[in-house]
Amino acid sequence: MKEYPMEKETHQFEDFLLQVPAQGQDFAAGVHARLTGEGYRCKIENKPSGFLVSYAHPKTRRVMLNFLTRKKGLFTRIYGDHCGAYAAFLHPLPGDMEKEIVRASNCKRLLNPADYKSRCPMGYDFMVDENRYKKCRYSCFQFLVTPESIPVIEAFIEKEREERQSA
Numbered sequence: 001m002k003e004y005p006m007e008k009e010t011h012q013f014e015d016f017l018l019q020v021p022a023q024g025q026d027f028a029a030g031v032h033a034r035l036t037g038e039g040y041r042c043k044i045e046n047k048p049s050g051f052l053v054s055y056a057h058p059k060t061r062r063v064m065l066n067f068l069t070r071k072k073g074l075f076t077r078i079y080g081d082h083c084g085a086y087a088a089f090l091h092p093l094p095g096d097m098e099k100e101i102v103r104a105s106n107c108k109r110l111l112n113p114a115d116y117k118s119r120c121p122m123g124y125d126f127m128v129d130e131n132r133y134k135k136c137r138y139s140c141f142q143f144l145v146t147p148e149s150i151p152v153i154e155a156f157i158e159k160e161r162e163e164r165q166s167a
């Protein structure tokens with residue numbers, strides 16, 4: 001008997017929002033409205049570990065931001081491709097957010113380019129408090145959304161958004 005592939009399930013932003021803790025719903029809805037209003041393409045996937053919502057720049061099609069739902073709550077992953085342009089912003093990050101950057105895995109390609117796959121995107125090389133970091137782009141700027149982190153995450157998104165607009 002021939003098996004047919006299952007239809008891909010489509011999800012709406014509202015499906016994702018139902019999985020977001022109450023403290024992060026207004027934040028997530030506001031970021032979604034802002035980015036989609038500026039033409040960012042939104043892709044919503046329900047992964048085994050939770051929802052993944054991606055926002056890709058309208059011209060470059062490079063993802064700038066992910067929302068991820070996990071057991072601990074809502075996370076944001078910011079792809080800070082232009083973090084060197086606003087390095088001073090990274091200096092006064094709240095302690096928990098800076099700890100997340102320190103805990104993020106190192107970029108193997110930045111540490112030893114000859115030994116790592118060339119198809120893997122390069123990570124970020126930046127300074128915070130006179131410490132140099134060479135971190136993987138997929139874990140470097142991933143933060144838990146809390147009432148304390150929301151204003152900082154919003155400012156971070158805005159800085160990256162502005163840099164992408166001018167690039």
